[in-house]
Amino acid sequence: MNQDKYEPVIGLEVHVELNTKTKMFCYCSADYFAKQTNSQVCPVCLGLPGALPMINREAIKKCIQIGLALNCSINETSYFERKNYFYPDLAKGFQTSQLVLPICVKGWLDVEDDSLTGLGMTRIRINRVHQEEDTGKLTHVGDETLIDFNRSSVPLVEIVTEPDFKxxxxVRDYAKKLQQIFKYLGVSSADMEKGQMRLEANVSVRLVGQKELPPYRVELKNINSFRFMVAAVEYEIKRQIEALEKGEKLSQETRGWNEAKNETYLQRSKEEAHDYRYFPEPDLPEISFSDNLVNQIKSEMPELPALKLERYKNEFKLKLSDAKILIDDLFLANFFEEALIYGREKGVEAQQIANYIINQKIDLVDSNPSQIVDDILAKKSSTLDDDLELEKLAKEAIEKNPNMVESYKSGKISVIMALVGIVMRISSGRANAQKVKEILVKLLNN
Amino acid sequence: MSDITQLTLKKTVDGIKNKDFSEKELNEAFFKKIESQNSKLNIFLSQKINTTGIPVAIKDIIITKDIPTTAGSKILENFIPPYNATVIEKLIENGVSVIGKTNCDEFAMGSSGENSAYGPTLNPWDITKVPGGSSSGSAAAVAADLCVFSLGTDTGGSIRQPASLSGVVGLKPSYGRVSRYGSIAMASSLDQIGPFTKCVEDARLVLEWISGGDKYDSNCKNEKFLSSKKLTNLKNIKIGVPKEYFGKGLDEGVKKVINSALKKMEDLGAEIVEVSLPNTKYAVAVYYIIMSSEVSSNLARFDGIRYGKDRDKFGAEVKRRIMLGTFSLASGYYDAYFTKAAKVRNLIKQDFDRVFQKINVIVGPVSPTVAWNLGDKVNDPLKMYLSDAYTIPASLAGIPGLSVPCGFSEGLPVGLQILGKQFDEDIVLAVGEVYESYTSWKEEKPKI
Incomplete structure (x- = not known):
């Protein structure tokens, strides 16, 4: 099979539940996790006859923040529409969503691919970021299906990309970056296991060099982890190339992921496709956003991961890999930056602090940033330079790790760094690493 | 005083205040009357026995906590709502209590009351005739003095038309004047709750009670209606008479009654001018696209899962409109139907905007005919739809409309329609009140 003949065309739809106090269109609490079933409900989110929606302004603000973080333009006016379809978890018989005039449009996010393909940074165009509401939740028990409406009308933001992933x-990097952005903005915990963040991928393949989109696409749905999504996308690419090679015609369909069999499976074919009969929601007024409002929202936004990464690299001169680790978790990054302030007074370098935080795997909850700096200074003053002492430690490391020794001797000399790391750990970071390395080389070559 | 059930709302409030009678006596009097009349007229679908409060009858499409609310449909036969519509809460605050829920066309779809799944309400003036619809029971209840006043809903004429055919005052407020929260939606961009009363002054009072902002209806205007205009005559009032409302289809008898009402208004000092609303001819078609589109979506929640009845329990007219609306919104047809209709709706609005630059109110007939025989139009939906040709344009434009009794033709009541600019109920009510005070139609009562 000629893999290189084809290239995948992938687009992503991401749903994220906002952590607003109240629901999207009523005054019920939006915090439904682990709550008594059907306890966070009212006539509106139950879709009772006569009930009407009200717009949650806080949710709209968060939707705009997401849009701005993804470099979108904010439409001056926007409105809600009804997406009509029947499903037991859909209280009103329609989902209040957006089609024609979403709140945010035309953004982008740069993603990278560390894999061997060496594609480097790629700009993924974002088609839209729109506001909608979640549905109730079905639980199947034997022959019965139970409905919990606690989740009904929880604010949901949908982010749709162009088919730019290769x-x-x-895909994984994009999803990770989005999750990081949601957490930085504080708009959602974006926990995939809890369903706060959901991914759907549209996957198709075409011949390399072909400009037009393939005449079909396979929608991968209901996949609740990054790992499974990546596996499903990879499986699909392979499956589709194989099918094309065999001369089969691929068609529009929705597929899920079978964890046990490690393969995708057919959920719905095109013949069952819906006509959602979208039309403007007559119960809600148009919403408009002035430049002032958008600027105000922009000014309240925190520094985002991409900019922080640049700053850590350029301003603090951190190694890229360390900077990435630190910005991955906003709490960790904040801890680092606080330690930095104190470190500056005491003459401790940013990289030293970063090393300490990353290598010592310190417990952030029980530590405080100034203590870290003091510890670094204390360690520094008691650096182990004594050759005999170091040799003792190096021997210990060698004895305890015969596997590493073996791989070293079989020619994989990079394993030496792992042994250095072990000595550093045994010495609580006090050992002079350069000397340790020299001693190890000497010992191992004997 | 002979019969306290015949008193207007204003006089009832005064009577209680002056201790002429107690609230208990008032409620008992209505209870007795309902007992003797309801089986004849089929007005109430459910009743509540009260000892306090001013008795109001509520169209069964408006949600009442703990009182069955069916919307005239089998699909909601056993539905007992857990909450009150905003208007009900507001009435309760003003010392009003619900004595019963009134019959109506299923989900307010109809112009005669015959689409109710619970049998038609009969016209108190002649029980062989329809009372108009869809708020049939609420109109008939006021006509037959089975309540002090009532509430109905008007989407394309469902307050004004039955008020006209049953000889009572009916007010459709501007869209956005009264909260729709708790009114089971038929067409969300058109529905509006309003009162049926025994005189114009009462309609004014009820509007003051039920209007105003609501944190549960985002389309509802914040300001409460406060009447400021009281006229003693019609001097300086310019009345526009749309020629499109006097064309083919208008019954000669009705026309005569309307013309003499216009003459009376001229005598009271009004300047009468002919105006043109050229897009009137498209109104019924536009209405049936927009209304049915919204219906198809609004009624989706009755999906057979939660209210105990399957969708096959919808009546024929409801099914017809769901299908029509589903078609109008379908991909490939949306632009030709829904989008086009929305554009023409705008033109109809502009017709009114233009005309209201030169006049204060529009006056004309509510209905092209008086009440017709039961069964006459049930098998001809189009004929039934056309009976709302004079009320639909105002609904599409969101402007207020009042029906005031203005005489009789063939022994049956005729209503005069007065329309004003959006949120200008004040002038509409003021003109209606002057006309009413110089005529004695409201003294006429059906002999039942």
Whole structure:
């Protein structure tokens, strides 16, 4: 099979539940997790006859923040529409969503692919970021299906990309970056296991060099982890190339992921496709956003991961890999930056602090940033330079790790760094690493 | 005083205040009357026995906590709502209590009351005739003095038309004047709750009670209606008479009654000018696209899962409109139907905007005919739809409309329609009140 003949065309739809106090269109609490079933409900989110929606302004603000973080333009006016379809978890018989005039449009996010394909940074165009509401939740028990409406009308933001992804690694990076952005903005915990963030991928393949989109696409749905999504995308690319090679015609369908069999499976074919009969929601007024409002919202936004990464690299001169680790978790990054302030007074370098935080795997909850700096200074003053002492430690490391020794001797000399790391750990970071390395080389070559 | 059930709302409030009678006596009097009349007229679908409060009858499409609310449909036969519509809460605050829920066309779809799944309400003036619809029971209840006043809903004429055919005052407020929260939606961009009363002054009072902002209806205007205009005559009032409302289809008898009402208004000092609303001819078609589109979506929640009845329990007219609306919104037809209709709706609005630059109110007939025989139009939906040709344009434009009794033709009541600019109920009511005070139609009562 000629893999290189084809290239995947992938687009992503991401749903994220906002952590607003109240629901999207009523005054019920939006915090439904682990609550008594059907306890966070009212006539509106139950879709009772006569009930009407009201717009949650806080949710709209968060939707705009997401849009701005993804470099979108904010439409001056926007409105809600009804997406009509029947499903037991859909209280009103329609979902209040957006089609024609979403709140945010035309953004982008740069993603990278560390894999061997060496594609580097790719700009993924974002088609839209729109506001909608979640549905109730079905639980199947034997022959019965139970409905919990606590989740009904919880604010949901949908982010739709153009079909710009070329690999599963890019998909993973995009999803990770989005999750990071949601957490930085504080708009959602974006926990995939809790369903706060959901991914859907549209996957198709075409011949390399072909400009037009393939005449079909396979929608991968209901996949609740990054890992499974990546696996499903990879599986699909392979499956589709194989099918095309065999001369089969691929068609529009929705597929899920079978964890046990490690394969995708057919959920719905095109013949069952819906006509959602969208039309403007007559119960809600148009919403409009002035430049002032958008600027105000922009000014309240925190520094985002991409900019922080640049700053850590350029301003603090951190190694890229360390900077990435630190910005991954906003709490960790904030801890680092606080330690930095104190470190500056005491003459401790940013990279030293970063090393300490990353290598010592310190417990952030029980530590405080100034203590970290003091510890670094204390360690520094008691650096182990004594050759005999170091040799003792190096021997210990060698004895305890015969596997590493073996791989070293079989020619994989990079394993030496792992042994250095072990000595550093045994010495609580006090050992002079350069000397340790020299001693190890000497010992191992004997 | 002979019969306290015949008193207007204003006089009832005064009577209680002056201790002429107690609230208990008032409620008992209505209870007795309902007992003797309801089986004849089929007005109430459910009743509540009260000892306090001013008795109001509520169209069964408006949600009442703990009182069955069916919307005239089998699909909601056993539905007992857990909440009150905003208007009900507001009435309760003003010392009003619900004595019963009134019959109506299923989900307010109809112009005669015959689409109710619970049998038609009969016209108190002649029980062989329809009372008009869809708020049939609420109109008939006021006509037959089975309540002090009532509430109905008007989507394309469902307050004004039955008020006209049953000889009572009916007010459709501007869209956005009264909260729709708790009114089971038929067409969300058109529905409006309003009162049926025994005189114009009462309609004014009820509007003051039920209007105003609501944190549960985003389309509802914040300001409460406060009447400021009281006229003693019609001097300086310019009345526009749309020629499109006097064309083919208008019954000669009705026309005569309307013309003499216009003459009376001229005598009271009004300047009468002919105006043109050229897009009137498209109104019924536009209405049936927009209304049915919204219906198809609004009624989706009755999906057979939660209210105990399957969708096959919808009546024929409801099914017809769901299908029509589903078609109008379908991909490939949306632009030709829904989008086009929305554009023409705008033109109809502009017709009114233009005309209201030169006049204060529009006056004309509510209905092209008086009440017709039961069964006459049930098998001809189009004929039934056309009976709302004079009320639909105002609904599409969101402007207020009042029906005031203005005489009789063939022994049956005729209503005069007065329309004003959006949120200008004040002038509409003021003109209606002057006309009413110089005529004695409201003294006429059906012999039942």
């Amino acid at each position: 690999s599963s690694a890019q």
